[in-house]
Amino acid sequence: DVKVTQSSRYLVKRTGEKVFLECVQDMDHENMFWYRQDPGLGLRLIYFSYDVKMKEKGDIPEGYSVSREKKERFSLILESASTNQTSMYLCASGSEKLFFGSGTQLSVL
Amino acid sequence: SQQGEEDPQALSIQEGENATMNCSYKTSINNLQWYRQNSGRGLVHLILIRSNEREKHSGRLRVTLDTSKKSSSLLITASQAADTASYFCASPGGRSNDYKLSFGAGTTVTVRA
Numbered sequence: 001d002v003k004v005t006q007s008s009r010y011l012v013k014r015t016g017e018k019v020f021l022e023c024v025q026d027m028d029h030e031n032m033f034w035y036r037q038d039p040g041l042g043l044r045l046i047y048f049s050y051d052v053k054m055k056e057k058g059d060i061p062e063g064y065s066v067s068r069e070k071k072e073r074f075s076l077i078l079e080s081a082s083t084n085q086t087s088m089y090l091c092a093s094g095s096e097k098l099f100f101g102s103g104t105q106l107s108v109l
Numbered sequence: 110s111q112q113g114e115e116d117p118q119a120l121s122i123q124e125g126e127n128a129t130m131n132c133s134y135k136t137s138i139n140n141l142q143w144y145r146q147n148s149g150r151g152l153v154h155l156i157l158i159r160s161n162e163r164e165k166h167s168g169r170l171r172v173t174l175d176t177s178k179k180s181s182s183l184l185i186t187a188s189q190a191a192d193t194a195s196y197f198c199a200s201p202g203g204r205s206n207d208y209k210l211s212f213g214a215g216t217t218v219t220v221r222a
Contacts, residue, residue, distance in 0.1 A: 031208050096201075098152070
């Protein structure tokens with residue numbers, strides 16, 4: 001079974017903290033993606049990576065950075081978490097068709 | 110930026126009934142996809158229809174695509190309680206190597222027993 005694994009299901013962090021969200025896929029996909037999902041807004045693309053060490057900004061990259069040191073792992077970093085980054089974060093991998101992780105519900109207090 | 114918009118936002122039906130939801134998109138596409146999301150979970154790919162196809166079936170799902178109207182519809186026949194979920198349409202950019210999918214806000218379907 002193909003798998004995209006996100007390291008945490010729920011996270012609670014304080015304003016100003018540095019936050020790491022990890023994602024691992026076992027399908028040898030070149031492309032990996034980070035989306036955030038908010039009620040009424042659907043999914044919005046934060047960053048995407050099409051190869052190791054390569055990244056491209058999505059629609060809402062402000063306040064986020066990413067790291068892709070190995071093909072299977074794609075990390076999302078919130079340099080200084082803010083309350084407006086409270087959201088569901090979804091990692092995906094694939095080419096035409098995407099496979100999603102179960103999501104990380106992040107609360108920033 | 111959001112490419113697709115689903116309609117209606119929410120739908121409540123009796124078990125056994127059919128559910129239809131629509132998606133409109135803005136720019137030309139090479140394919141359109143539908144995904145399902147169960148409450149609080151990740152999305153699962155349901156079906157992909159290419160721009161040169163008009164209709165596609167997968168089990169109880171039927172998808173149509175009208176590129177002249179920039180719209181697609183997803184029909185779920187003989188609904189079951191397990192179909193309760195949110196459904197999203199998604200499409201990539203027009204370039205063949207653009208794999209960034211843009212999603213709509215989704216249609217929430219509730220199937221009543």
